[in-house]
Amino acid sequence: MKKTMVMILVVLLAGFTGHAFAQGKQVKAGFVYVGPVGDAGWTFAHDQGRKEMEKLPFVEPSTYIESVPGGAESARVINGLVRRGHNLIFTTSFGYMDATIDVAARNKDVVFMHASGYRTAENVGTYFGRMYEPRYLSGMIAGKMTEKNIVGYVAAFPIPEVIRGINAFTLGVRSVNPDAQVRVVWTQTWFDPGVERDAADSLLDVGADVLAMHQDAPATLQAAEARGAYVIGYNSDNRRFAPNAFLTAPVWNWGPLYSHIAQAVHDGTWSSEQIWWGMKEDLVQLATLSDRIPADVQTLVNERAEEIRTGNFHPFTGPIKDRDGNEALASGQIMSDPDLLSMNFFVEGVIGTLSN
């Protein structure tokens, strides 16, 4: 059951002075969130980005609506934002895709940006991040830190986004430790602390000494902390849940992207496109590395990060074999974006269930 109580908070900002001097269009943005801003994860990260965007002088105090379920309910909420005069609306979950397109068709003067989807329109663009880049880097750390050569991965659903993360992570692990394996357990839920904890425990039980995760609750971190293993987080820097176990986390940093879009709307240069930014644009990052990671490993990871940022290294560069040993990508080739977006195989080194 999804949340039924919707809370509306208008964040007041001092600084209406921007009005008088603004040249272009004033931007009044509205955000539709799938979870509460206090989820310490996905929605929290979006809200940090929203706050950063509000620092722009031509951006009026924005509105956000939390814990909005997908489908018909989200259409009602998006409509409400339009009626209250918002001219830029961000819908931050895959489940809002159809509702966003529907509402946008009736409100051509409003700009809509939908996160993680694939449907666009004249006034609807999409945006997402190349999370596989920091995932690869965090895999390198896991590969160096594991002593038993078993790394556990608590994953939500077998969809391309998650599979891409697992594969990038595993390529990172095996780039520094070809003997290591990555064991995957699917929880079949984005958010259920109890099941996530149990999944993490089941991986620790089979000998994993480093855990990674693609979940919204920090239960995996607690499991690693309790059993003296290491853990790599996700979404935002959650090291307070595992002060000893936490190594790093691939995290979202939506501020630059939100500011960029607000600027484009303000300047009148916005056009519908599918934005897929990476570490180069600072949309995805690696959280500050833990002191427990040896200095030489930190240097190695930082160098690789720089190569990714400058475009000299792509995590999905051939030769890549799938887990049955067949060639998935020829030597020297770089995987295309459509292939990345529809990924549905495990690379060599992953142990887990995946029905093709």
Place this chain on the structure above:
Amino acid sequence: MVEILLDATVRAGTPILFATLGAILNERAGIINLGIEGLMLIGALAGFAGTFYSGSLLIGVLCAFIAAFVAGSIHALITVPLRGNQIVSGLALTMFGIGVTALFGRGMVGETIVGLERIALPGLSQLPIVGRALFQQDLLIYISFILVFLIWFFLYRTRIGLGLRTVGENPAAADTCGISVSLYRFLAVTTGAGLVGIGGAYLSLAMTPMWIENMSAGRGWIAVALVIFSGWSSHRAMLGAYLFGGITAMQLRFQAIGTDISTHILQMLPYIFTILVLVVSTIRLQKGSSQQPQGLGQPYDREDRK
């Protein structure tokens, strides 16, 4: 491996067990309670906040019981003296629980506490196979074992328990015997709610020591279904809760070992079990051997007596 699996089964089943026991107390008195999910969340937040501010897990558990007891008294007030619709009131309680915990839980998100520790019972904890699962657990799990027995004893071996069952089966008859139907029902609903609250607290104090909005993630609804599966008896509630916990624990561990079973089949397991439960309980209902209290869901008013 079996030891670990049994251990995980008991731990996953415990919050559902507390919630089911609480719901059984409610329904034995004739009151349906669909507010279990909301009560679990209230218990989870109150338990966490109580522990966070006092530093004592026992005070946390007590807070969970009291908070859910108070919230349950809303349902009791509507359904007993006011004779309102029990289904509507219960659903409202769930929505209330989700909303109120989201609102008041804001300050607790991201805070940490030290969770319940395991206590190994000397000697018994070394038993093969069951030692770890049954005798190397935390305090709340031991309490749940005792509670299963206590509720059976209360319902079938005490005078008040007999009175409570009569109130659920035939409130008019109970009234004739001089039993206060309103008082019995009120206390059964509130006490049952308190137990559900402890089930919620198990999530936030033992399983994952933290507070996150909506952390019960549907366990309250499983408890509602398990009440029917259990035939309103506490020991079958234990069986049902552990079966449910065991299925989750088992499918996760199959994956961790590396068995390549289709994710779709793994995904189906809990639902297949739910369907089986419904089939079995429907067959029992048709055979007339259902244990459902006869007065379940019906408000009682002395003036309406026919």
